[in-house]
Amino acid sequence: MDREQISRHAHADHPIAAPLDDDSVRRLLERGLSRGDERVLDLGCGGGEWLLRALTMHPRLRAEGVDISGSSLAHARQAARRLGVEDRLALHPQDAARFAASHAFDLVLCVGATHAFGGLLPTLAAARGHLAPGGHVLVGDGFWDRAPSPEAVELLGELTDLPTTLSRVVADGWTPVQGHISTRRELDAYEWAWTGSLASWALDHPTDPDSAQALEAAATHRDQWLRIYRDVLGFVCLVLRPTRD
Numbered sequence: 001m002d003r004e005q006i007s008r009h010a011h012a013d014h015p016i017a018a019p020l021d022d023d024s025v026r027r028l029l030e031r032g033l034s035r036g037d038e039r040v041l042d043l044g045c046g047g048g049e050w051l052l053r054a055l056t057m058h059p060r061l062r063a064e065g066v067d068i069s070g071s072s073l074a075h076a077r078q079a080a081r082r083l084g085v086e087d088r089l090a091l092h093p094q095d096a097a098r099f100a101a102s103h104a105f106d107l108v109l110c111v112g113a114t115h116a117f118g119g120l121l122p123t124l125a126a127a128r129g130h131l132a133p134g135g136h137v138l139v140g141d142g143f144w145d146r147a148p149s150p151e152a153v154e155l156l157g158e159l160t161d162l163p164t165t166l167s168r169v170v171a172d173g174w175t176p177v178q179g180h181i182s183t184r185r186e187l188d189a190y191e192w193a194w195t196g197s198l199a200s201w202a203l204d205h206p207t208d209p210d211s212a213q214a215l216e217a218a219a220t221h222r223d224q225w226l227r228i229y230r231d232v233l234g235f236v237c238l239v240l241r242p243t244r245d
Contacts, residue, residue, distance in 0.1 A: 001210035004069050006217050008047075010198040015049040018112040018140050019182040019190035019235050029054050031178040031239045032136040036060055038106035041130055043096040043123070044113025048076030048089070054107075055085040064090040066099045068116075097126060104132035111140030111237060115157075120165070121172055128242065136177070137240045141165070145234035152229045162236060169238065178239035187235065195222040 011017050016025055029050070033040070037060040042051050045065030055063055067073055073091045080086040092099060096116050108127040110117075117123040120141045127137045143162045160168070166176065182190075195218045202208075202215035 001213050001217075004071060005210070006198060006214065008071065008075070009201040009214060010194045010218075010221075011047070012197045012201070014190055014193035014197070015047060016111075017046050017049070018237075019187045020111075020140075020180065020237065021186050021189070024180050024182075024186065024237075025050070025053060026057075028138055028178070028180055028237055028239060029057060032107040032109075032138050033058060033061065035106075038062075039103065039132070040064070040107045040109065041101065041105040042066070042109040043099065043126065043130075044110055044116045045076065045091075046072045046113070048073070048079065048091070050109055050111065051089060052076070052079055052083060052085065055080070055088055056083055062088045062090075064092065064101070064105075066092045066094060066096045068093070068095050099130075101130055104135070105130050106132050106135045107138060108135070109138045111138065114139070114141050121168060124169065124172060124174060124240070131242070135241070137174070138237065139240065140235065140237040143234045143236055144232055146232045148232045149228065152232055155224060155228055156233065159233075162234065165236065166238075169240065170243075173243050174240040175243045176238050177241055180237045182235040182237075187230075187233075191222070191225045191230070195219075195225070 036058040040054055040063040042065045045051060045067045048065050051063040051065050055061055070093050073093055076091055080089045108130050110123050114120050114123040117126050123139060142159050143165045144159050198214055199218040202211045205211050
């Protein structure tokens with residue numbers, strides 16, 4: 001079982017692949033979509049859940065998603081067809097960091113996928129290249145809520161605390177106009193869903209050759225969460241506008 005398959009099973013009960021509940025997702029989308037007829041781009045869209053929710057919220061909106069995972073995009077197409085929005089959704093199977101669009105977008109998203117660009121600021125640089133004048137960027141990334149252990153840094157990378165993260169974003173030429181810091185409830189709910197969904201799939205398919213690996217992956221992830229990063233990792237989503245277009 002590869003990483004992509006593990007992620008698909010792990011997110012079965014939490015299709016937003018980030019620690020946000022449904023109300024938080026809705027509020028963030030509403031802040032970035034004031035007219036309802038915008039063009040939206042999701043860089044690293046996975047199964048397209050952010051785009052699907054935006055499309056169902058606004059019947060005049062058009063959306064595009066970019067992801068390297070063909071199976072995730074296939075899932076997005078099936079869901080779009082089921083919801084009756086497939087005619088307003090375009091999906092591109094390629095590296096989000098190399099995507100070149102023929103037009104600009106009013107809202108550019110990248111939530112939980114900044115690793116595809118090498119970090120938060122490179123992600124914002126890529127988003128800026130796709131943004132229409134007056135548009136918004138919605139980005140979500142981790143930060144250190146408390147001083148991390150060396151094990152946490154090794155596992156999750158070189159993050160910064162929240163004030164430093166915001167200072168770097170502002171210094172890079174962006175102005176936050178809305179944001180959301182994931183609550184402990186959202187963070188824990190996401191991790192329980194991730195580990196529980198994967199473990200449940202393994203238990204429901206005991207004869208599958210990948211069952212034992214999936215169960216082990218769920219246990220390893222749960223142990224890392226509880227022992228290494230639960231008390232130090234935070235997650236923030238920012239709705240941004242360029243300080244100067």
